[in-house]
Amino acid sequence: RLFSSAVTSEDDEADEKDPSMLKSKFKERLQVERTKSLLGGGQDRIDRQHAKGSLTARERLEILFDEGTFQELDAFKTHRCTEFNMENIQFPGDGVITGYGKVNDRYVYAFSQDFTVFGGSLSETHAEKIVKIMEMATRVGAPVIGLNDSGGARIQEGVNSLAGYADVFQANVDASGVIPQISVVMGPCAGGAVYSPAMTDFIFMVESTSYRFVTGPDVVKTVTNEDVTKEDLGGSKVHVSKSGVAHGRFGNDIATMKAMRRLLDFLPSSNDKSTLPIKETSDPPDRLVPELERLVPDDPNSPYDMKNIIRQIVDHGDIFEIMPEMAQNIVTGFARMEGHTVGIVANNPLTLAGCLDINASNKAARFVRFCDAFNIPLVTLVDVPGFLPGTEQEFGGIIRHGAKLLFAYAEATVPKVTVITRKSYGGAYDVMASKHLRVDCNYAWPGTEIAVMGAKGAVNILYRGDNNVEQHISEYNEKFANPMIAAQRGFVDDIIDPQDTRRILCNDLRLLRTKTMPEIKKKHSNIPL
Ligand code: HXC
Secondary structure, rough: OOOOOOOOOOHHHHHHHHHHHHHHHHHHHHHHHHHHHHOOOOHHHHHHHHHOOOOOOOHHHHHHOOOOOOOOOHHHHHHOOOOOHHHHHHOOOOOOOEEEEEOOOOEEEEEEOOHHHHHHOOOOHHHHHHHHHHHHHHOOOOEEEEEEEEEOOHHHHHHHHHOOOOHHHHHHHOOOOOOOEEEEEEEEEEEEHHHHHHOOOOEEEOOOOOOOEEEOHHHHHHHHHOOOOHHHHEEHHHHHHHHOOOOOOEHHHHHHHHHHHHHHHHHHOOOOOHHHOOOOOOOOOOOOOOOOOOOOOOOOOOOOHHHHHHHHHHHOOOOOEEEOOOOOOOEEEEEEEOEEEEEEEEEEEHHHOOOHHHHHOOOOOOOOHHHOOOOEEEEEEEOOOOOOOOOOHHOOHHHHHHHHHHHHHHHOOOOOEEEEEEEEHHHHHHHOOOOHHHHOOOOOOOOOEEEEEHHHHHHHOOOOOOOEEEEEEEHHHHHHHOOHHHHOOOOOEOOHHHHHHHHHHHHHHHHHHOOOOOOOOOOOOHHHH
Protein backbone atom coordinates (compact mmCIF):
# COMPACT_ATOMS: atom_id res chain seq x y z
CA ARG A 1 0.00 0.00 0.00
CA LEU A 2 1.21 3.45 -0.88
CA PHE A 3 0.03 5.17 2.26
CA SER A 4 0.14 4.25 5.88
CA SER A 5 -3.59 4.42 6.73
CA ALA A 6 -5.10 0.96 7.21
CA VAL A 7 -7.31 -0.49 4.51
CA THR A 8 -9.95 -3.08 5.45
CA SER A 9 -10.68 -6.26 3.55
CA GLU A 10 -14.22 -5.01 2.74
CA ASP A 11 -12.65 -1.97 1.14
CA ASP A 12 -10.43 -4.24 -0.90
CA GLU A 13 -13.36 -6.23 -2.18
CA ALA A 14 -15.29 -3.10 -3.13
CA ASP A 15 -12.22 -1.72 -4.87
CA GLU A 16 -11.80 -4.88 -6.91
CA LYS A 17 -15.43 -4.75 -8.01
CA ASP A 18 -15.55 -1.07 -8.86
CA PRO A 19 -12.47 0.67 -10.37
CA SER A 20 -14.02 4.09 -10.07
CA MET A 21 -14.52 3.48 -6.34
CA LEU A 22 -10.84 2.55 -6.12
CA LYS A 23 -9.91 5.85 -7.74
CA SER A 24 -12.13 7.93 -5.52
CA LYS A 25 -10.93 6.15 -2.36
CA PHE A 26 -7.37 6.76 -3.43
CA LYS A 27 -8.15 10.42 -3.95
CA GLU A 28 -9.57 10.63 -0.44
CA ARG A 29 -6.46 9.02 1.03
CA LEU A 30 -4.27 11.26 -1.06
CA GLN A 31 -6.07 14.26 0.36
CA VAL A 32 -5.58 12.97 3.92
CA GLU A 33 -1.86 12.41 3.37
CA ARG A 34 -1.44 15.75 1.62
CA THR A 35 -3.13 17.53 4.52
CA LYS A 36 -0.90 15.69 7.00
CA SER A 37 2.16 16.65 5.00
CA LEU A 38 1.09 20.30 4.90
CA LEU A 39 0.60 20.32 8.67
CA GLY A 40 4.16 19.15 9.46
CA GLY A 41 4.47 18.28 13.15
CA GLY A 42 0.96 19.53 13.96
CA GLN A 43 -0.73 22.72 15.08
CA ASP A 44 0.75 22.70 18.61
CA ARG A 45 4.27 22.67 17.33
CA ILE A 46 3.42 25.27 14.68
CA ASP A 47 2.09 27.50 17.48
CA ARG A 48 5.34 27.01 19.39
CA GLN A 49 7.33 27.99 16.30
CA HIS A 50 5.25 31.18 15.98
CA ALA A 51 5.63 31.91 19.72
CA LYS A 52 9.43 31.96 19.21
CA GLY A 53 8.92 34.70 16.63
CA SER A 54 9.72 32.34 13.75
CA LEU A 55 7.75 31.32 10.70
CA THR A 56 7.16 27.71 9.71
CA ALA A 57 9.19 26.06 6.97
CA ARG A 58 6.29 26.50 4.53
CA GLU A 59 5.61 30.12 5.42
CA ARG A 60 9.26 30.94 4.72
CA LEU A 61 9.03 29.39 1.26
CA GLU A 62 5.86 31.34 0.57
CA ILE A 63 7.74 34.62 1.07
CA LEU A 64 10.84 33.47 -0.79
CA PHE A 65 9.13 32.39 -4.01
CA ASP A 66 7.00 34.34 -6.46
CA GLU A 67 3.39 33.68 -5.55
CA GLY A 68 2.02 30.32 -6.65
CA THR A 69 5.24 29.15 -8.33
CA PHE A 70 6.56 26.67 -5.76
CA GLN A 71 6.34 23.02 -6.82
CA GLU A 72 6.96 20.67 -3.94
CA LEU A 73 8.71 17.32 -4.46
CA ASP A 74 8.67 14.24 -2.23
CA ALA A 75 5.87 15.52 0.00
CA PHE A 76 4.98 11.91 0.90
CA LYS A 77 8.46 10.60 1.54
CA THR A 78 8.78 9.01 4.99
CA HIS A 79 11.70 7.70 7.03
CA ARG A 80 12.60 4.02 7.20
CA CYS A 81 13.79 3.92 10.80
CA THR A 82 12.50 1.09 12.94
CA GLU A 83 14.38 1.83 16.17
CA PHE A 84 12.80 3.55 19.19
CA ASN A 85 9.26 2.76 17.95
CA MET A 86 9.90 5.11 15.03
CA GLU A 87 7.98 2.92 12.56
CA ASN A 88 4.83 4.16 14.30
CA ILE A 89 5.76 7.84 14.15
CA GLN A 90 5.60 9.05 10.59
CA PHE A 91 5.24 12.52 9.14
CA PRO A 92 4.88 12.61 5.34
CA GLY A 93 7.75 14.74 4.05
CA ASP A 94 10.02 13.72 6.93
CA GLY A 95 10.91 17.14 8.26
CA VAL A 96 12.06 18.93 5.14
CA ILE A 97 10.15 20.60 2.33
CA THR A 98 11.97 20.45 -0.99
CA GLY A 99 11.16 21.70 -4.46
CA TYR A 100 11.62 24.49 -6.94
CA GLY A 101 9.89 27.66 -7.97
CA LYS A 102 10.58 31.12 -9.31
CA VAL A 103 12.25 34.04 -7.59
CA ASN A 104 11.85 37.24 -9.59
CA ASP A 105 10.78 35.02 -12.47
CA ARG A 106 13.93 32.87 -12.45
CA TYR A 107 14.06 29.21 -11.33
CA VAL A 108 15.53 28.43 -7.93
CA TYR A 109 15.59 25.15 -5.97
CA ALA A 110 15.08 25.18 -2.21
CA PHE A 111 14.87 23.03 0.85
CA SER A 112 13.32 24.22 4.07
CA GLN A 113 13.79 22.20 7.25
CA ASP A 114 10.68 21.86 9.36
CA PHE A 115 11.50 22.20 13.05
CA THR A 116 8.01 20.98 13.95
CA VAL A 117 8.91 17.47 12.68
CA PHE A 118 11.49 15.75 14.91
CA GLY A 119 13.07 19.18 15.45
CA GLY A 120 13.97 19.39 11.75
CA SER A 121 16.54 16.68 12.42
CA LEU A 122 18.19 15.05 9.45
CA SER A 123 17.37 11.40 8.74
CA GLU A 124 18.63 9.29 5.88
CA THR A 125 15.50 10.05 3.82
CA HIS A 126 15.52 13.75 4.77
CA ALA A 127 19.06 13.87 3.36
CA GLU A 128 17.99 12.01 0.21
CA LYS A 129 15.39 14.71 -0.45
CA ILE A 130 18.00 17.47 -0.13
CA VAL A 131 20.52 15.67 -2.32
CA LYS A 132 17.86 15.06 -4.96
CA ILE A 133 17.12 18.75 -5.45
CA MET A 134 20.80 19.66 -5.33
CA GLU A 135 21.54 17.19 -8.12
CA MET A 136 18.58 18.46 -10.15
CA ALA A 137 19.66 22.06 -9.64
CA THR A 138 23.19 21.22 -10.76
CA ARG A 139 21.86 19.43 -13.83
CA VAL A 140 19.59 22.25 -14.98
CA GLY A 141 21.75 25.14 -13.72
CA ALA A 142 19.65 26.84 -11.05
CA PRO A 143 20.70 28.14 -7.61
CA VAL A 144 19.91 26.20 -4.43
CA ILE A 145 18.86 27.95 -1.26
CA GLY A 146 18.72 25.95 1.96
CA LEU A 147 16.68 27.15 4.92
CA ASN A 148 18.23 25.46 7.94
CA ASP A 149 16.28 24.94 11.15
CA SER A 150 17.37 21.66 12.66
CA GLY A 151 18.50 19.80 15.78
CA GLY A 152 21.15 18.10 13.61
CA ALA A 153 21.55 14.40 12.94
CA ARG A 154 18.37 12.44 13.83
CA ILE A 155 19.50 10.67 16.95
CA GLN A 156 17.24 7.63 16.45
CA GLU A 157 18.89 6.85 13.10
CA GLY A 158 22.48 6.68 14.29
CA VAL A 159 25.05 6.25 11.55
CA ASN A 160 22.37 6.41 8.82
CA SER A 161 21.84 10.09 9.55
CA LEU A 162 25.60 10.71 9.62
CA ALA A 163 25.79 9.06 6.21
CA GLY A 164 22.96 11.33 5.08
CA TYR A 165 24.96 14.40 6.15
CA ALA A 166 28.02 13.19 4.28
CA ASP A 167 25.90 12.73 1.15
CA VAL A 168 24.74 16.35 1.46
CA PHE A 169 28.34 17.54 1.96
CA GLN A 170 29.43 15.69 -1.17
CA ALA A 171 26.56 17.21 -3.13
CA ASN A 172 27.61 20.67 -1.84
CA VAL A 173 31.12 20.14 -3.15
CA ASP A 174 29.94 18.75 -6.48
CA ALA A 175 27.69 21.79 -6.97
CA SER A 176 30.32 24.31 -5.85
CA GLY A 177 31.30 26.60 -8.70
CA VAL A 178 28.50 25.22 -10.89
CA ILE A 179 25.45 26.82 -9.25
CA PRO A 180 25.22 29.47 -6.54
CA GLN A 181 24.47 27.86 -3.16
CA ILE A 182 22.95 29.98 -0.42
CA SER A 183 22.32 28.89 3.17
CA VAL A 184 20.07 30.63 5.63
CA VAL A 185 20.27 29.61 9.26
CA MET A 186 16.85 30.30 10.74
CA GLY A 187 16.93 28.30 13.97
CA PRO A 188 19.38 25.96 15.66
CA CYS A 189 22.23 24.51 13.65
CA ALA A 190 24.51 22.38 15.78
CA GLY A 191 27.12 19.66 15.57
CA GLY A 192 28.25 18.49 12.17
CA ALA A 193 25.13 20.12 10.76
CA VAL A 194 27.01 23.40 10.64
CA TYR A 195 29.21 22.10 7.87
CA SER A 196 26.76 21.92 5.00
CA PRO A 197 26.05 25.67 5.20
CA ALA A 198 29.77 26.25 5.71
CA MET A 199 30.51 24.77 2.30
CA THR A 200 28.00 26.92 0.44
CA ASP A 201 28.74 30.28 -1.15
CA PHE A 202 26.80 32.56 1.19
CA ILE A 203 25.41 32.02 4.67
CA PHE A 204 22.90 34.33 6.31
CA MET A 205 21.35 34.27 9.77
CA VAL A 206 18.27 35.62 11.48
CA GLU A 207 18.87 37.89 14.48
CA SER A 208 17.94 36.45 17.90
CA THR A 209 16.41 33.18 16.65
CA SER A 210 19.32 31.43 14.93
CA TYR A 211 22.57 30.02 16.22
CA ARG A 212 25.37 27.79 14.99
CA PHE A 213 28.06 25.96 16.92
CA VAL A 214 29.97 22.71 16.72
CA THR A 215 29.29 22.06 20.41
CA GLY A 216 26.69 23.86 22.51
CA PRO A 217 27.07 25.77 25.80
CA ASP A 218 26.71 22.63 27.98
CA VAL A 219 29.58 20.81 26.28
CA VAL A 220 31.68 23.98 26.36
CA LYS A 221 31.12 24.23 30.11
CA THR A 222 32.13 20.58 30.61
CA VAL A 223 35.26 20.73 28.48
CA THR A 224 36.63 24.23 28.99
CA ASN A 225 34.67 25.38 32.05
CA GLU A 226 33.55 28.49 30.18
CA ASP A 227 30.10 29.94 30.88
CA VAL A 228 28.60 31.18 27.67
CA THR A 229 25.08 31.65 26.34
CA LYS A 230 23.85 30.22 23.05
CA GLU A 231 23.69 33.75 21.63
CA ASP A 232 27.23 34.66 22.74
CA LEU A 233 28.63 31.37 21.50
CA GLY A 234 26.99 31.12 18.11
CA GLY A 235 24.37 33.85 17.60
CA SER A 236 24.17 35.95 14.48
CA LYS A 237 26.19 38.87 15.88
CA VAL A 238 29.14 36.66 16.72
CA HIS A 239 29.17 35.04 13.31
CA VAL A 240 28.76 38.15 11.19
CA SER A 241 31.26 40.29 13.11
CA LYS A 242 33.78 37.98 14.82
CA SER A 243 34.04 34.52 13.31
CA GLY A 244 33.12 35.52 9.75
CA VAL A 245 31.18 32.28 9.52
CA ALA A 246 28.08 34.13 8.28
CA HIS A 247 27.87 36.77 5.55
CA GLY A 248 24.98 38.83 6.86
CA ARG A 249 21.98 38.89 9.17
CA PHE A 250 18.49 40.31 9.13
CA GLY A 251 15.91 41.23 11.79
CA ASN A 252 13.40 38.42 11.34
CA ASP A 253 12.31 35.63 9.01
CA ILE A 254 10.35 37.92 6.69
CA ALA A 255 13.17 40.45 6.28
CA THR A 256 15.60 37.57 5.68
CA MET A 257 13.51 35.97 2.93
CA LYS A 258 13.05 39.35 1.25
CA ALA A 259 16.80 39.96 1.37
CA MET A 260 17.41 36.57 -0.25
CA ARG A 261 15.10 37.52 -3.11
CA ARG A 262 17.16 40.67 -3.56
CA LEU A 263 20.47 38.80 -3.50
CA LEU A 264 19.26 36.19 -6.00
CA ASP A 265 18.36 39.05 -8.32
CA PHE A 266 22.07 39.88 -8.67
CA LEU A 267 23.29 36.33 -9.22
CA PRO A 268 23.52 34.24 -12.37
CA SER A 269 21.65 30.92 -12.28
CA SER A 270 24.82 28.94 -12.90
CA ASN A 271 28.39 29.18 -14.14
CA ASP A 272 27.04 29.34 -17.70
CA LYS A 273 27.72 32.90 -18.87
CA SER A 274 24.35 33.10 -20.60
CA THR A 275 22.56 33.04 -17.22
CA LEU A 276 24.06 36.35 -16.01
CA PRO A 277 21.09 38.58 -15.20
CA ILE A 278 20.54 41.89 -16.94
CA LYS A 279 18.26 44.44 -15.31
CA GLU A 280 16.78 47.26 -17.36
CA THR A 281 18.05 50.51 -15.87
CA SER A 282 17.13 54.14 -16.23
CA ASP A 283 20.53 55.19 -14.84
CA PRO A 284 22.53 56.45 -17.86
CA PRO A 285 25.90 54.71 -18.28
CA ASP A 286 27.51 57.99 -19.30
CA ARG A 287 26.21 59.86 -16.23
CA LEU A 288 28.88 62.30 -14.98
CA VAL A 289 29.32 62.29 -11.20
CA PRO A 290 30.60 65.70 -10.08
CA GLU A 291 30.11 64.66 -6.42
CA LEU A 292 33.13 62.39 -6.76
CA GLU A 293 35.37 65.48 -7.01
CA ARG A 294 34.71 66.35 -3.37
CA LEU A 295 34.06 63.03 -1.59
CA VAL A 296 37.75 62.23 -1.08
CA PRO A 297 39.49 64.57 1.39
CA ASP A 298 42.73 66.17 0.18
CA ASP A 299 44.54 65.16 3.36
CA PRO A 300 45.73 61.61 2.63
CA ASN A 301 45.22 60.68 6.28
CA SER A 302 41.61 61.86 6.66
CA PRO A 303 39.04 59.11 6.71
CA TYR A 304 36.09 58.97 4.34
CA ASP A 305 33.46 56.36 3.61
CA MET A 306 34.25 54.47 0.41
CA LYS A 307 30.63 53.29 0.30
CA ASN A 308 29.61 56.84 -0.68
CA ILE A 309 31.91 56.59 -3.68
CA ILE A 310 30.54 53.17 -4.67
CA ARG A 311 26.93 54.39 -4.43
CA GLN A 312 27.73 57.28 -6.75
CA ILE A 313 29.28 55.05 -9.39
CA VAL A 314 26.92 52.05 -9.61
CA ASP A 315 23.38 51.92 -11.05
CA HIS A 316 20.93 53.77 -8.78
CA GLY A 317 23.33 53.58 -5.82
CA ASP A 318 22.16 50.01 -5.25
CA ILE A 319 24.59 47.61 -3.58
CA PHE A 320 24.01 44.30 -1.79
CA GLU A 321 26.87 44.08 0.67
CA ILE A 322 28.40 40.75 1.59
CA MET A 323 29.80 40.65 5.16
CA PRO A 324 28.97 44.28 5.99
CA GLU A 325 29.78 43.82 9.70
CA MET A 326 33.07 41.94 9.26
CA ALA A 327 36.44 43.48 8.32
CA GLN A 328 34.89 46.82 7.54
CA ASN A 329 38.25 48.01 6.20
CA ILE A 330 37.23 46.33 2.96
CA VAL A 331 33.82 46.47 1.27
CA THR A 332 32.55 43.58 -0.83
CA GLY A 333 29.20 43.42 -2.54
CA PHE A 334 27.14 43.10 -5.66
CA ALA A 335 25.97 46.07 -7.68
CA ARG A 336 25.08 46.77 -11.30
CA MET A 337 26.71 48.81 -14.04
CA GLU A 338 24.49 49.49 -17.04
CA GLY A 339 22.15 46.77 -15.75
CA HIS A 340 24.87 44.07 -15.54
CA THR A 341 25.94 42.58 -12.21
CA VAL A 342 29.44 43.45 -10.99
CA GLY A 343 31.35 42.43 -7.87
CA ILE A 344 32.70 45.43 -5.97
CA VAL A 345 35.83 45.17 -3.83
CA ALA A 346 36.94 48.41 -2.18
CA ASN A 347 39.24 49.44 0.64
CA ASN A 348 37.40 51.60 3.15
CA PRO A 349 39.57 54.27 4.81
CA LEU A 350 36.85 54.68 7.45
CA THR A 351 38.14 51.59 9.30
CA LEU A 352 41.82 50.91 10.08
CA ALA A 353 42.61 53.56 7.44
CA GLY A 354 41.65 50.94 4.84
CA CYS A 355 44.65 48.69 5.64
CA LEU A 356 44.59 45.08 4.51
CA ASP A 357 44.60 42.67 7.42
CA ILE A 358 43.88 38.96 7.87
CA ASN A 359 40.10 39.28 7.98
CA ALA A 360 39.91 41.73 5.08
CA SER A 361 42.11 39.48 2.94
CA ASN A 362 39.97 36.42 3.64
CA LYS A 363 36.73 38.29 3.10
CA ALA A 364 37.79 39.77 -0.22
CA ALA A 365 39.57 36.64 -1.51
CA ARG A 366 36.48 34.48 -1.09
CA PHE A 367 34.33 37.11 -2.76
CA VAL A 368 36.72 37.47 -5.71
CA ARG A 369 36.71 33.69 -6.20
CA PHE A 370 32.90 33.56 -6.18
CA CYS A 371 32.74 36.29 -8.82
CA ASP A 372 35.34 34.58 -10.96
CA ALA A 373 33.60 31.19 -10.74
CA PHE A 374 30.33 32.76 -11.86
CA ASN A 375 31.57 35.15 -14.56
CA ILE A 376 30.83 38.31 -12.59
CA PRO A 377 33.21 41.18 -13.52
CA LEU A 378 35.24 42.70 -10.71
CA VAL A 379 35.36 46.43 -10.03
CA THR A 380 38.07 47.29 -7.50
CA LEU A 381 38.36 50.68 -5.80
CA VAL A 382 41.68 51.22 -4.08
CA ASP A 383 42.71 53.45 -1.20
CA VAL A 384 45.15 51.39 0.80
CA PRO A 385 48.08 52.45 3.00
CA GLY A 386 49.44 48.87 3.07
CA PHE A 387 49.14 45.74 5.17
CA LEU A 388 48.35 46.21 8.86
CA PRO A 389 51.59 45.85 10.86
CA GLY A 390 51.93 44.10 14.23
CA THR A 391 52.58 40.85 16.04
CA GLU A 392 48.91 39.91 16.13
CA GLN A 393 48.76 40.01 12.35
CA GLU A 394 52.12 38.30 11.79
CA PHE A 395 51.43 35.53 14.33
CA GLY A 396 47.97 35.10 12.84
CA GLY A 397 49.51 34.42 9.44
CA ILE A 398 48.91 37.63 7.50
CA ILE A 399 51.42 36.36 4.94
CA ARG A 400 49.29 33.28 4.20
CA HIS A 401 45.98 35.14 4.34
CA GLY A 402 47.15 38.13 2.32
CA ALA A 403 48.45 35.64 -0.24
CA LYS A 404 44.89 34.36 -0.70
CA LEU A 405 43.72 37.72 -2.00
CA LEU A 406 46.77 38.07 -4.23
CA PHE A 407 46.20 34.55 -5.55
CA ALA A 408 42.46 35.08 -6.07
CA TYR A 409 42.95 38.27 -8.09
CA ALA A 410 45.76 36.75 -10.13
CA GLU A 411 43.83 33.61 -11.08
CA ALA A 412 40.56 35.47 -11.83
CA THR A 413 39.91 35.60 -15.56
CA VAL A 414 36.69 37.64 -15.45
CA PRO A 415 36.80 41.27 -16.62
CA LYS A 416 38.74 43.25 -14.01
CA VAL A 417 38.78 47.03 -13.73
CA THR A 418 40.49 49.04 -11.01
CA VAL A 419 40.41 52.66 -9.90
CA ILE A 420 42.83 54.07 -7.34
CA THR A 421 41.00 56.87 -5.58
CA ARG A 422 43.72 58.27 -3.28
CA LYS A 423 46.65 56.03 -2.41
CA SER A 424 48.12 52.63 -3.01
CA TYR A 425 51.20 51.64 -1.08
CA GLY A 426 53.55 48.70 -0.85
CA GLY A 427 52.53 45.09 -1.28
CA ALA A 428 48.92 46.16 -1.03
CA TYR A 429 49.39 48.09 -4.30
CA ASP A 430 50.26 44.82 -6.04
CA VAL A 431 47.51 42.85 -4.32
CA MET A 432 44.63 45.24 -4.93
CA ALA A 433 43.97 44.29 -8.54
CA SER A 434 47.04 46.01 -9.94
CA LYS A 435 47.87 45.97 -13.64
CA HIS A 436 50.47 43.30 -12.93
CA LEU A 437 47.76 40.75 -12.02
CA ARG A 438 46.46 40.87 -15.57
CA VAL A 439 43.83 43.44 -14.75
CA ASP A 440 42.22 44.73 -17.92
CA CYS A 441 41.81 48.43 -17.12
CA ASN A 442 43.54 50.40 -14.38
CA TYR A 443 42.90 54.04 -13.59
CA ALA A 444 44.02 56.56 -11.01
CA TRP A 445 42.41 59.79 -9.91
CA PRO A 446 44.76 62.81 -10.16
CA GLY A 447 45.47 63.11 -6.41
CA THR A 448 46.68 59.51 -6.14
CA GLU A 449 49.90 58.50 -4.37
CA ILE A 450 51.58 55.26 -5.47
CA ALA A 451 54.80 54.24 -3.75
CA VAL A 452 56.59 51.58 -1.76
CA MET A 453 55.74 53.33 1.50
CA GLY A 454 54.63 56.69 2.92
CA ALA A 455 57.02 59.65 2.88
CA LYS A 456 57.88 59.61 6.57
CA GLY A 457 58.79 55.92 6.70
CA ALA A 458 60.75 56.16 3.46
CA VAL A 459 62.78 59.20 4.59
CA ASN A 460 63.55 57.52 7.93
CA ILE A 461 65.17 54.66 6.06
CA LEU A 462 66.78 56.51 3.14
CA TYR A 463 68.13 59.43 5.20
CA ARG A 464 68.71 57.87 8.62
CA GLY A 465 70.35 60.47 10.92
CA ASP A 466 69.89 63.30 8.42
CA ASN A 467 68.53 66.54 9.93
CA ASN A 468 66.83 67.72 6.76
CA VAL A 469 63.83 65.49 7.30
CA GLU A 470 61.17 68.01 6.28
CA GLN A 471 62.89 68.83 3.00
CA HIS A 472 63.35 65.16 2.12
CA ILE A 473 59.71 64.46 2.90
CA SER A 474 58.53 67.20 0.60
CA GLU A 475 60.90 66.04 -2.18
CA TYR A 476 59.64 62.49 -1.75
CA ASN A 477 56.02 63.64 -1.87
CA GLU A 478 56.63 65.71 -4.96
CA LYS A 479 58.06 62.65 -6.67
CA PHE A 480 55.56 60.04 -5.51
CA ALA A 481 52.43 61.87 -4.37
CA ASN A 482 50.95 61.59 -7.83
CA PRO A 483 50.25 58.79 -10.28
CA MET A 484 52.47 60.07 -13.10
CA ILE A 485 55.29 57.53 -12.77
CA ALA A 486 52.77 54.67 -12.81
CA ALA A 487 51.10 56.22 -15.86
CA GLN A 488 54.46 56.67 -17.61
CA ARG A 489 55.16 52.98 -17.11
CA GLY A 490 51.66 51.97 -18.27
CA PHE A 491 50.81 50.53 -14.86
CA VAL A 492 47.73 52.73 -14.88
CA ASP A 493 46.08 53.12 -18.27
CA ASP A 494 44.98 56.68 -17.63
CA ILE A 495 44.65 59.34 -14.97
CA ILE A 496 40.97 60.16 -15.04
CA ASP A 497 38.70 62.88 -13.80
CA PRO A 498 36.77 61.41 -10.86
CA GLN A 499 33.48 62.67 -12.30
CA ASP A 500 34.11 60.60 -15.42
CA THR A 501 34.57 57.31 -13.54
CA ARG A 502 31.14 55.79 -14.11
CA ARG A 503 31.16 56.56 -17.80
CA ILE A 504 34.61 55.04 -18.31
CA LEU A 505 33.90 51.92 -16.25
CA CYS A 506 30.58 51.26 -17.99
CA ASN A 507 32.32 51.63 -21.32
CA ASP A 508 35.13 49.24 -20.36
CA LEU A 509 32.77 46.66 -18.89
CA ARG A 510 30.69 46.74 -22.07
CA LEU A 511 33.81 46.13 -24.14
CA LEU A 512 35.03 43.41 -21.81
CA ARG A 513 31.86 41.34 -22.12
CA THR A 514 33.55 39.50 -24.96
CA LYS A 515 36.82 38.99 -23.05
CA THR A 516 38.32 35.52 -23.33
CA MET A 517 41.39 34.10 -21.66
CA PRO A 518 43.18 30.91 -22.67
CA GLU A 519 42.79 28.21 -20.04
CA ILE A 520 45.96 26.77 -18.58
CA LYS A 521 45.50 23.03 -18.32
CA LYS A 522 45.83 21.76 -14.77
CA LYS A 523 43.77 19.77 -12.31
CA HIS A 524 43.28 22.73 -10.00
CA SER A 525 45.40 25.44 -8.44
CA ASN A 526 46.61 25.27 -4.86
CA ILE A 527 45.45 28.51 -3.25
CA PRO A 528 47.13 28.99 0.15
CA LEU A 529 44.30 28.04 2.54
C1 HXC B 1 15.78 13.66 16.88
C2 HXC B 1 15.29 15.69 17.78
C3 HXC B 1 16.63 16.13 17.60
C4 HXC B 1 17.55 15.20 17.02
C5 HXC B 1 15.54 17.73 18.47
N1 HXC B 1 14.66 16.72 18.33
N2 HXC B 1 16.75 17.38 18.05
N3 HXC B 1 14.89 14.49 17.40
N4 HXC B 1 17.08 14.00 16.67
N5 HXC B 1 18.81 15.55 16.79
C6 HXC B 1 13.24 16.72 18.67
C7 HXC B 1 12.99 16.75 20.15
O1 HXC B 1 12.97 15.43 20.63
C8 HXC B 1 11.60 17.37 20.20
O2 HXC B 1 10.64 16.42 19.84
C9 HXC B 1 11.65 18.37 19.08
O3 HXC B 1 12.69 17.94 18.21
C10 HXC B 1 11.97 19.77 19.52
O4 HXC B 1 13.12 19.72 20.35
P1 HXC B 1 13.18 20.47 21.76
O5 HXC B 1 14.39 20.00 22.46
O6 HXC B 1 11.87 20.34 22.46
O7 HXC B 1 13.33 22.00 21.27
P2 HXC B 1 14.23 23.14 21.89
O8 HXC B 1 14.05 23.21 23.37
O9 HXC B 1 13.91 24.34 21.07
O10 HXC B 1 15.75 22.71 21.62
C11 HXC B 1 16.23 22.58 20.30
C12 HXC B 1 17.63 21.94 20.31
C13 HXC B 1 17.57 20.61 21.12
C14 HXC B 1 18.61 22.89 20.96
C15 HXC B 1 18.03 21.72 18.86
O11 HXC B 1 16.47 19.81 20.64
C16 HXC B 1 18.82 19.82 20.98
O12 HXC B 1 19.81 20.09 21.67
N6 HXC B 1 18.77 18.78 20.15
C17 HXC B 1 19.91 17.90 19.96
C18 HXC B 1 21.00 18.62 19.22
C19 HXC B 1 22.13 17.70 18.91
O13 HXC B 1 22.98 17.43 19.77
N7 HXC B 1 22.07 17.13 17.71
C20 HXC B 1 23.07 16.18 17.23
C21 HXC B 1 24.24 17.04 16.78
S1 HXC B 1 25.50 16.07 16.18
P3 HXC B 1 9.13 16.47 20.35
O14 HXC B 1 8.54 15.20 19.86
O15 HXC B 1 9.22 16.58 21.84
O16 HXC B 1 8.53 17.68 19.73
C22 HXC B 1 25.24 16.05 14.56
C23 HXC B 1 26.18 15.20 13.85
C24 HXC B 1 26.18 15.51 12.37
O17 HXC B 1 24.39 16.67 14.04
C25 HXC B 1 27.41 14.94 11.80
C26 HXC B 1 27.68 15.39 10.43
C27 HXC B 1 29.13 15.26 10.13
